[in-house]
Amino acid sequence: MQILRTVEELRAWSRARRCDGGQGIALVPTMGALHEGHASLIRAAVEARPGRVAVSIFVNPTQFGPNEDFAKYPRTFKADCELAEREGATVIFAPSVEEMYPAGAATFIEVEGLSDRLDGKSRPGHFRGVATVVAKLLNAAEADLAFFGQKDAAQVAVLRRMVADLRLGTKTVVCPIVREVDGLALSSRNVYLSAEERKQALALSRAIRRVESLVAGGERLSIRLMEAARDVLAEEPALRMDYIELVDWETLWPVLIAAPGSLFAVAAWVGNTRLIDNTILQ
Ligand code: AMP
Secondary structure (H helix, E strand, C coil): CEEECCHHHHHHHHHHHHHHHCCCCEEEEECCCCCHHHHHHHHHHHHHCCCCEEEEECCCHHHCCCCCCCCCCCCCHHHHHHHHHHCCCCEEECCCHHHHCCCCCCCCCCCCCCCCCCHHHHCCCHHHHHHHHHHHHHHHHCCCEEEEEHHHHHHHHHHHHHHHHCCCCCEEEEECCCECCCCCECCHHHHHCCHHHHHHHHHHHHHHHHHHHHHHCCCCEHHHHHHHHHHHHHCCCCCEEEEEEEECCCCCCECCECCCCCEEEEEEEECCEEEEEEEECC
16 A cells, blocks of 8 residues: 555556556545544545545644644554455555645635534634635546545535535535444544543434434424434533534525435534534435
8 A cells, every 4th residue: 555645646556457447436535543434434535436435634634623633633543454454445545634625725625605504613614624625635636436425414514515506526425424333423522522422422422313213204394303312412411512503504595494415413522622423315
């Protein structure tokens, strides 16, 4: 497995793959600190494009707010390379900040109407940073497939809109949320949790399961589903709710009645760590 550091190297690698067999490459964008959730994306990419999978590892400064965890975000490059190789990735793309944002960089992507919803509302500027870096990565990789996790469901909506609007020609593939056996959604940020916080964090997946079971029982009213989720989160008084939302997964606008495909999402602070979870309703 090769490690590429520049956009030029990534583009050359991608073009060479296309020439040798006609098929494009698959890209798995990540910020590193890889876990089983990322591994599931890499496996899906390898299955779709064996021998043509690039995993990008880049902690993107523009998607972090001034008081967020950019500086302390876990960086585990060696272990990440081992995991990616084990899962069958072909190359790692690990650029420097200067490579992705050349001196004087002044171009940013704003997905209007979506980028200030859900996590974008709580984290102003977050989706502007995400959309900008993913556009740069897709453009550099000339990827025809890109793999994302449903874990970041609002991000998926923003990126699908961006890919469609910019006519990037990349097909986005969304993979299911990978969880610990007790339900906690895997996240690179879980390493921040103390043992006590780890227990409190389970309220998020419990709230999601509660909503799923209510919907399975026929409940469709947003107000009832949100109330049920709020009650579950309230079982952990130390946990601070950020948002509970039932939205259309394409527009991220609230819906009053859950329909198949609606997104139910929660975000909460456990100590200093902000966690998210969601479900796409049946
Ligand atoms: P990140 O490194 O956190 O930016 O995540 C990179 C990609 O992995 C994103 O598309 C995430 O949605 C996805 N991802 C993160 N956690 C999970 C998980 N628990 N299950 C599935 N995909 C995930």
